[in-house]
Amino acid sequence: MITLNNLFTLPELELIHLVAGNEGINRPISGVNVMESDSLAEFFKENELLVTTGINIQMDEQKLIAMVQMAFHRKTSGIILNVGPYIPYIPEQVIAFANEHCFPVFEMPWVYRVADFVKITVQYLAATEQKETKSRHALSEVLFQPEPDADYVSKAFTQLGIKTDHDFAIIVCACDSKQTISSSLRYVAEDELSRKYKLLLSMHGNAQMIYLVSRSEFNDSTLPLKKIIETIYQKCEEKFGKTHLSIGMGNEYPLKNLTKSYHEAMTVIRLHQRHPELSIYEYKKIGAYKIIMDVRERNVIEAFHQESLGLLYRYDQLHETDFVHFLRVFLEEDGRTANIARKEFIHRNTVLYKMKKIESILGTDLCQPFAKTNLSLAFMIEDLMD
Numbered sequence: 001m002i003t004l005n006n007l008f009t010l011p012e013l014e015l016i017h018l019v020a021g022n023e024g025i026n027r028p029i030s031g032v033n034v035m036e037s038d039s040l041a042e043f044f045k046e047n048e049l050l051v052t053t054g055i056n057i058q059m060d061e062q063k064l065i066a067m068v069q070m071a072f073h074r075k076t077s078g079i080i081l082n083v084g085p086y087i088p089y090i091p092e093q094v095i096a097f098a099n100e101h102c103f104p105v106f107e108m109p110w111v112y113r114v115a116d117f118v119k120i121t122v123q124y125l126a127a128t129e130q131k132e133t134k135s136r137h138a139l140s141e142v143l144f145q146p147e148p149d150a151d152y153v154s155k156a157f158t159q160l161g162i163k164t165d166h167d168f169a170i171i172v173c174a175c176d177s178k179q180t181i182s183s184s185l186r187y188v189a190e191d192e193l194s195r196k197y198k199l200l201l202s203m204h205g206n207a208q209m210i211y212l213v214s215r216s217e218f219n220d221s222t223l224p225l226k227k228i229i230e231t232i233y234q235k236c237e238e239k240f241g242k243t244h245l246s247i248g249m250g251n252e253y254p255l256k257n258l259t260k261s262y263h264e265a266m267t268v269i270r271l272h273q274r275h276p277e278l279s280i281y282e283y284k285k286i287g288a289y290k291i292i293m294d295v296r297e298r299n300v301i302e303a304f305h306q307e308s309l310g311l312l313y314r315y316d317q318l319h320e321t322d323f324v325h326f327l328r329v330f331l332e333e334d335g336r337t338a339n340i341a342r343k344e345f346i347h348r349n350t351v352l353y354k355m356k357k358i359e360s361i362l363g364t365d366l367c368q369p370f371a372k373t374n375l376s377l378a379f380m381i382e383d384l385m386d
């Protein structure tokens with residue numbers, strides 16, 4: 001994703017200065033539009049950077065303030081004010097509004113031609129989009145092709161300035177399959193993730209945003225990933241409501257094994273979706289789940305799950321009971337009767353009845369640590385099953 005910060009690193013734009021809304025410098029930019037009348041606001045697209053000379057404002061300060069506010073509410077990327085005969089200065093009210101809403105306002109001197117700025121920006125956006133397209137193709141080739149073209153990948157990574165002899169990890173941000181990934185959602189995720197990592201490559205689609213990172217290329221190695229991800233969740237909920245967003249990171253591997261990192265990230269996401277209270281965001285921190293994942297004979301763990309819980313599932317299906325659910329709660333609460341009763345909104349005697357009934361169905365003693373360990377392991381296997 002291209003941001004204002006990316007654009008204004010160009011030496012050709014050094015005469016244009018950010019004067020307000022500094023906190024929004026990483027807002028995405030998708031295009032540039034010259035605005036000389038707020039009556040044409042309906043034609044401005046989200047994430048466009050607007051430029052105005054103020055020729056139709058005729059030094060009317062209130063009209064300029066209204067124009068900046070309109071640009072913000074239209075969700076544009078920012079606005080450039082061409083200071084000169086029509087906008088002699090940038091009013092304090094504009095600066096205060098921009099700072100309050102983290103909306104970037106730039107000052108462009110009159111000697112700098114608007115046409116030159118538009119040309120430079122359009123060329124930069126086109127070149128960067130071409131680079132991002134190559135980035136998506138290279139990452140897709142590595143992750144999703146059964147036999148990636150090693151020569152193509154090596155050449156593409158080299159052209160993109162990425163050293164292929166490093167180890168890399170994959171971060172996946174996954175939404176509900178029914179939810180489309182908006183540019184605003186991408187902006188929040190990438191803005192926060194880039195505080196810690198240099199996002200080397202990225203792609204998005206199928207309700208996923210995928211990022212290639214390397215622990216050897218940090219922006220800030222001291223920031224805990226857990227804190228960054230929880231900030232993303234918080235900001236997304238504040239901006240978009242409930243997004244059903246889950247984020248996971250796999251381990252680092254050489255380029256040829258990068259698919260493994262992707263699948264590990266997806267495992268983390270699956271665990272987060274089932275157990276958000278565990279706050280697991282990295283594969284290396286999934287604990288005993290790793291032992292299950294490393295069992296090569298999948299039929300072994302599937303058989304163990306069936307032997308441990310199969311009878312209870314069949315009983316529930318035949319009698320329309322909820323003993324499987326109850327058993328999971330029982331194990332999560334370590335058999336504490338009062339906690340289970342409170343969590344399930346049932347009487348203590350009902351808890352004791354259900355415990356005895358499960359024991360009779362499974363032929364086991366729920367008070368024995370060994371039995372509880374085996375049943376907990378069966379549920380952990382279930383968490384990882386598709």
